[in-house]
Amino acid sequence: MPDREFSGFDVEAIAEAVRQPPLGELRSTARSRRRRSVAIVATALVALAGVTAVPLVSGPDRAHPVAPLEPSPRPDHSSDFTLTGPDSGVDVRREGCVLRFAFTDDRGRSWSDGDTARFQGTRCEANPTPTVGGLEFSVLSDRSYLVSDAGLPRLSTDYGRTWRDGNEAIVAVPTFPATARPVFCGFGCGAQQEPLAVDPSSGTVYRLSSKAPSWRPLFSLYPSPDGTIWATYQMPSPSGATVARSSDRGATWTTWEVGTDASVAAVVGLDDRKGYLMAWPSTEGGSMRLLRTTDGGETWTDTGADLPTQAHWDLTVGSDGSLLAITAGAGTEPNRLARLLVSRDDGRHFTVAREYGPVVGALSVAPGYAWLFGPDDGSTGEPDHLLVTTDATTWTRFTLAP
Numbered sequence: 001m002p003d004r005e006f007s008g009f010d011v012e013a014i015a016e017a018v019r020q021p022p023l024g025e026l027r028s029t030a031r032s033r034r035r036r037s038v039a040i041v042a043t044a045l046v047a048l049a050g051v052t053a054v055p056l057v058s059g060p061d062r063a064h065p066v067a068p069l070e071p072s073p074r075p076d077h078s079s080d081f082t083l084t085g086p087d088s089g090v091d092v093r094r095e096g097c098v099l100r101f102a103f104t105d106d107r108g109r110s111w112s113d114g115d116t117a118r119f120q121g122t123r124c125e126a127n128p129t130p131t132v133g134g135l136e137f138s139v140l141s142d143r144s145y146l147v148s149d150a151g152l153p154r155l156s157t158d159y160g161r162t163w164r165d166g167n168e169a170i171v172a173v174p175t176f177p178a179t180a181r182p183v184f185c186g187f188g189c190g191a192q193q194e195p196l197a198v199d200p201s202s203g204t205v206y207r208l209s210s211k212a213p214s215w216r217p218l219f220s221l222y223p224s225p226d227g228t229i230w231a232t233y234q235m236p237s238p239s240g241a242t243v244a245r246s247s248d249r250g251a252t253w254t255t256w257e258v259g260t261d262a263s264v265a266a267v268v269g270l271d272d273r274k275g276y277l278m279a280w281p282s283t284e285g286g287s288m289r290l291l292r293t294t295d296g297g298e299t300w301t302d303t304g305a306d307l308p309t310q311a312h313w314d315l316t317v318g319s320d321g322s323l324l325a326i327t328a329g330a331g332t333e334p335n336r337l338a339r340l341l342v343s344r345d346d347g348r349h350f351t352v353a354r355e356y357g358p359v360v361g362a363l364s365v366a367p368g369y370a371w372l373f374g375p376d377d378g379s380t381g382e383p384d385h386l387l388v389t390t391d392a393t394t395w396t397r398f399t400l401a402p
């Protein structure tokens with residue numbers, strides 16, 4: 001696992017060009033506003049292979065300037081939705097220290113009973129501070145869910161009906177099996193603290209037995225359509241970042257160190273050669289930087305894209321190879337809309353493909369997918385559906401759980 005700095009890219013320059021925003025505060029603020037939120041997992045990659053002319057829709061996410069933010073108190077009640085395929089998803093309701101899981105495979109027209117699939121935290125505090133007594137979860141696939149109960153991992157592979165010790169249930173392997181799909185995560189990975197992969201037929205979850213690519217915690221993981229894994233590792237406080245790539249299902253990694261004060265917002269890959277890295281600006285009012293590699297990370301160049309500086313940025317690659325990004329649009333909360341941007345010229349220019357609202361804190365992209373949240377009548381004050389796309393042109397509606 002060679003550990004090196006970006007060649008073809010001045011590390012001191014990136015350290016000056018990008019600075020570490022208060023990531024811990026940003027994550028806390030984003031999650032505290034996450035009344036409805038979305039992430040998509042590895043199973044969507046398989047669905048993407050069969051998707052041609054019927055892409056899905058995207059939805060709003062976090063938003064705020066990079067300047068320090070006042071972290072909001074965490075709510076005792078929240079609802080998260082994870083899209084696991086073009087027609088399937090998992091809704092997770094949190095009530096204090098109880099998590100309830102509901103599943104749909106018909107784009108939200110019907111849902112399983114959340115009372116039959118639940119997790120009761122035993123170490124969780126009902127209203128934890130951002131760092132104490134936390135109850136976090138990650139939906140790994142349709143049927144496999146991982147929970148961290150104040151640091152104790154628990155795993156279900158039967159749609160949340162029964163739970164086992166995660167340390168014992170997750171299978172350690174030197175390389176992910178060919179049938180297992182690496183799990184996407186971004187902007188901090190919830191209960192997922194390391195690269196994981198899931199066998200969709202059995203729900204079996206795998207971890208790598210080899211040494212991690214970095215001493216820093218996992219910040220994001222992006223599986224490319226060809227199976228290449230791109231990942232970032234960084235701390236909530238300034239200590240630099242590590243970008244890692246594996247083209248052999250996690251057996252070996254190539255890594256690059258990105259400055260001691262630098263911060264990476266996202267990394268995505270089209271294959272084992274071509275990828276993009278988004279970095280935070282160094283000064284308030286500066287632009288986000290988008291870097292591109294075409295040689296597997298040996299060299300990186302700035303695309304020159306003019307991207308506004310905001311706390312919320314989600315990045316993915318569409319089904320047609322275009323770059324899709326979600327960020328906040330104009331206006332002020334609570335009426336601020338989310339904005340889907342698209343680039344079809346290798347990240348040099350982005351245009352607004354669609355604005356839709358409201359902005360919701362969480363991920364709004366995954367490999368091949370982006371989505372926007374929306375309410376039909378606004379009576380509940382929360383979104384009740386998604387518009388999902390794979391190419392910023394064709395859209396599909398997905399109904400959220402009531």
